[in-house]
Amino acid sequence: MTATLPLRAELRGLEPYGAPQLDVPVLLNVNENPYPPSEAVVADVAAAVAQAARGLNRYPDREALGLRSELADYLARESGVRVAPEQVWAANGSNEVMLHLLQAFGGPGRTALSFAPTYSMYPEYARDTATRWVAGRRAEDFSLDLDQVDELVAREQPSVVLLASPNNPTGTALPQAAVEAVLEATAQVPEGCVVVVDEAYAEFRRTGTPSALALLAENPRLAVSRTMSKAFGLAGARVGYLAASRELVDALRVVRLPYHLSAVTQAVARAALAHADALMAQVGSLRSTRDETVAWLRGKGLTTAESDANFVLFGAFDDRHAIWQGLLDRGVLIRETGPEGWLRVSIGTPTEMTAFQDALVEVAGL
Numbered sequence: 001m002t003a004t005l006p007l008r009a010e011l012r013g014l015e016p017y018g019a020p021q022l023d024v025p026v027l028l029n030v031n032e033n034p035y036p037p038s039e040a041v042v043a044d045v046a047a048a049v050a051q052a053a054r055g056l057n058r059y060p061d062r063e064a065l066g067l068r069s070e071l072a073d074y075l076a077r078e079s080g081v082r083v084a085p086e087q088v089w090a091a092n093g094s095n096e097v098m099l100h101l102l103q104a105f106g107g108p109g110r111t112a113l114s115f116a117p118t119y120s121m122y123p124e125y126a127r128d129t130a131t132r133w134v135a136g137r138r139a140e141d142f143s144l145d146l147d148q149v150d151e152l153v154a155r156e157q158p159s160v161v162l163l164a165s166p167n168n169p170t171g172t173a174l175p176q177a178a179v180e181a182v183l184e185a186t187a188q189v190p191e192g193c194v195v196v197v198d199e200a201y202a203e204f205r206r207t208g209t210p211s212a213l214a215l216l217a218e219n220p221r222l223a224v225s226r227t228m229s230k231a232f233g234l235a236g237a238r239v240g241y242l243a244a245s246r247e248l249v250d251a252l253r254v255v256r257l258p259y260h261l262s263a264v265t266q267a268v269a270r271a272a273l274a275h276a277d278a279l280m281a282q283v284g285s286l287r288s289t290r291d292e293t294v295a296w297l298r299g300k301g302l303t304t305a306e307s308d309a310n311f312v313l314f315g316a317f318d319d320r321h322a323i324w325q326g327l328l329d330r331g332v333l334i335r336e337t338g339p340e341g342w343l344r345v346s347i348g349t350p351t352e353m354t355a356f357q358d359a360l361v362e363v364a365g366l
């Protein structure tokens, strides 16, 4: 018997979002860190979880201030920008951080604005919070077209602007001047507008590329989101966070579910943060592999977008699906995403990148 369910009209017939989770030897499709936690991290995480387990009859620390304070310390070390623990917010992945942002600052009658191609979850956060979604286009080189920003902000009066930097799937980082221009343009919105810079891939940025964290002190409408999923190699733990003004963080505290961050999650994140220095050394080698991959692809006559992330968008192919499938047939899973003709490969270990290169040479006849 089939039931009639009162599913919201905008959700009818939709499939859940997600890249295929296939059992393939070389997984280069969801921008994960290819290096599993070291045995030292595993041991500390296991001990921290055991300690948390002894108190699992109780609800966790609802404010997670211990974790938020250690995240603030990490940000200060990573970027030189010091924020107070109360200016940091943490949740189950930056996906949830972003949902909290739209729950607090979006909603019926309000608009979220972004610039495509960009992270494909953004329109879903908007849909799920009944926020109107408007996407402009990035320029040919995937930078922001600031005239278009002015025009769209003036026309659409967004209450939230979402900017990924480095952007997924293109790898493009925004110069500080572009973020400042968006802050300036949105200062005209009478009801206020929150500018979110999603820095999920910030630790992979090239030397000299700025972080929007430096703009926080002057901009109470700015939120800079980060994650432990990529640089920390902790995607399975689901820990994302942001830094912003206290007022902005206080608004997020209103919409979160009580005890949203489990005691186990908090313990795992804090144990991993204690190893930040060793983990960042690994990020250095991923950045080198990224630069080598870009050079190799260009050497083969392919076009690649400039990348400040742990992935590279490359092309262009007449039949990108055939290339993607050919790689998959050879045990290498990459992502069919971005503008028509382009493909995205995440940076793996040197061995995985060799497998990718060998397969691509065969499939694309390079």
Ligand code: PMP
Pocket: 030, 031, 092, 093, 094, 095, 096, 119, 164, 167, 168, 198, 200, 226, 227, 228, 229, 235, 238, 239, 240
């Ligand atoms: N932002 C961007 C730009 C991403 O690419 C991703 C993950 N692919 C996320 C946010 C979400 O990451 P997480 O929820 O694992 O923190």
